[in-house]
Amino acid sequence: MPETEVLYSDVKFTKKKGDTTETASSSIEATYSEVKISKTQPSTELPECSTASQQAMSNGGSKVKSKKVALVILCVLLAVVVIALCYVYHDHMQTKKKYQSLEERYQTLTAKYKDLEKNFTETLNLTQKVVPRSCPKPPEIKLSDSRPKCDKDWEQYGGKCYYFSITNSSWEESRRDCQSQGGDLVKIDSRDEQTFLTKKLSDKMNDAEDKFWIGLTDSKKEGEWFWVDDSPLNTSLSFWQKREPDNWEEENPEGEDCVRMGEKGGPEDLNCWFDKSCDKPHKSICEKQAEKGFITCF
Structure with a gap:
């Protein structure tokens, strides 16, 4: 059997006679009643204590729930920041690759330009050294051929x-x-x-x-x-x-x-x-x- 606790209470009775009130305890012996309360059953005699305990437990649960929600939001924000950083890094790498490609093309075109300039200079020097041909004797012109x-x-x-x-x-x-x-x-x-x-x-x-x-x-x-x-x-x-x-x-x-x-x-x-x-x-x-x-x- 489950253990029980014995609660003793002192019950006092009053007696009203005319306008004079006397304490029952003075003329009547106190009666003790034995109350057995099971630990497993909630006490009906202490409703205020039970309600307060429930409210405390409810408040504690709300705080825990709020903390969980805040933690979830923080995790979501952190994931968004990580994704954004990944996108920026990827874009930066693509831009860097394009810049490197353009720089390589520029170097190639510069080298070709220098080669062309060198060839042009050499050709110009050769043409300046060529002796011009003498003017050939003009042919005879007939009157019918002239204007x-x-x-x-x-x-x-x-x-x-x-x-x-x-x-x-x-x-x-x-x-x-x-x-x-x-x-x-x-x-x-x-x-x-x-x-x-x-x-x-x-x-x-x-x-x-x-x-x-x-x-x-x-x-x-x-x-x-x-x-x-x-x-x-x-x-x-x-x-x-x-x-x-x-x-x-x-x-x-x-x-x-x-x-x-x-x-x-x-x-x-x-x-x-x-x-x-x-x-x-x-x-x-x-x-x-x-x-x-x-x-x-x-």
């Missing part, structure tokens, strides 16, 4: 070059200017040449009096017309305007001994030669042979 060429501002037509001046000068001054450029005042040898010049002057003249000197004059002898190369005028190839030449002396007593040409409006009428005082300022037409093509040696 006429004119200087800048000169216009080419029929194997000749023409220059139309833009300044006004006397006949003699105009001729000297043409000669300084390797030519002379124009000599008209054909109807085609007259047509070409008439059309050109029609576009260049500003007004009817804006005419151009040509290389024809009778200054040596009145009425006998000669070109600047001293060849006489072919009357079948003369293009005088109607009633020209008239040697008009009212403007200059010495008359009109030089020829100008031009008709504003077009080449419909080729007869556009006019005699005029040689001192009158006009523009002029210069003429020279076109240069033939040639071969150069490089």
